[in-house]
Amino acid sequence: MAFSPHAPDAPGTPGPADGAPDAQQPPAPAELAGPGGFSGLGTRLRHLLDLLESEVASLYPALGLDGYRPRFSPFLRALDALGPSPVRDLARAVSVTHSAASQTVSRLVAHGLVEQRVGADARQRVVHLTDRARELLPVLAAEWAVVEAAAEEFEAELPYRLTDLIAAAEEALARRPLRARVVDAVDSVPEALRPHLKALRPGPPAPVTEGKDETGAAPSPMGTMTFDDPNR
Numbered sequence: 001m002a003f004s005p006h007a008p009d010a011p012g013t014p015g016p017a018d019g020a021p022d023a024q025q026p027p028a029p030a031e032l033a034g035p036g037g038f039s040g041l042g043t044r045l046r047h048l049l050d051l052l053e054s055e056v057a058s059l060y061p062a063l064g065l066d067g068y069r070p071r072f073s074p075f076l077r078a079l080d081a082l083g084p085s086p087v088r089d090l091a092r093a094v095s096v097t098h099s100a101a102s103q104t105v106s107r108l109v110a111h112g113l114v115e116q117r118v119g120a121d122a123r124q125r126v127v128h129l130t131d132r133a134r135e136l137l138p139v140l141a142a143e144w145a146v147v148e149a150a151a152e153e154f155e156a157e158l159p160y161r162l163t164d165l166i167a168a169a170e171e172a173l174a175r176r177p178l179r180a181r182v183v184d185a186v187d188s189v190p191e192a193l194r195p196h197l198k199a200l201r202p203g204p205p206a207p208v209t210e211g212k213d214e215t216g217a218a219p220s221p222m223g224t225m226t227f228d229d230p231n232r
Contacts, residue, residue: 050110056147063139067111069102073140076113076133108133211214 039047058069078093079085085093091101105127108114113133119126155161186197 028154033075059143063143065136065139065143069107072111072113073144075101075104075108076129076137076140077144079127079129079133080137084117084126086124086126090127109140 053070057068060066060068074094075090076088082089082093087101087105088098090105091098094101096104105114105116108127109116113130113136114127115130116125116127118124155163183200186194187198189197
């Protein structure tokens with residue numbers, strides 16, 4: 001949750017109601033960190049994408065596209081250009097993972113915009129546009145064109161074009177994945193934190209003293225923690 005100037009005071013923090021003058025109040029966390037100071041790169045990229053998608057989605061009701069999502073358009077455009085295609089080919093055409101493509105196709109099926117049929121290979125299902133989707137193609141083409149024109153104007157205001165930066169980032173990660181970069185960066189973090197990162201680097205396991213882990217600390221009563229992806 002982002003820090004807000006309208007959020008309740010943290011417990012123990014003096015505020016005007018406590019009789020303490022404003023000048024004596026400690027700075028709010030957001031003031032110390034600055035905008036986005038507690039967010040990682042991935043969070044900020046997702047936030048930017050959410051901003052862009054929500055603005056585009058706000059156009060759809062006026063175009064008679066209630067319930068339509070921006071992520072649908074690349075798939076419908078690909079199917080219109082390529083013809084019926086398996087999910088694997090759509091994932092490649094749209095530059096997303098097979099899992100992401102499969103999820104979007106499922107949503108398109110639920111919206112009546114595509115259907116899946118058994119292909120020449122009975123083990124493969126092929127995605128087809130429905131008649132309803134074909135009726136929407138002219139509207140979607142017009143919407144795509146005007147949004148692309150607006151995106152060009154938006155990018156012209158930036159110091160660097162987003163499309164160029166994204167392409168450069170993808171190429172850099174193809175040369176050297178982020179996981180490898182993280183492992184190499186272990187030595188750059190404060191020394192006190194490094195014991196917690198030992199598992200990131202391969203090597204022979206250190207001997208474990210009874211009642212202690214390889215860092216010499218007693219095992220945590222919480223055991224190994226797992227975290228669910230909140231975006232799933």
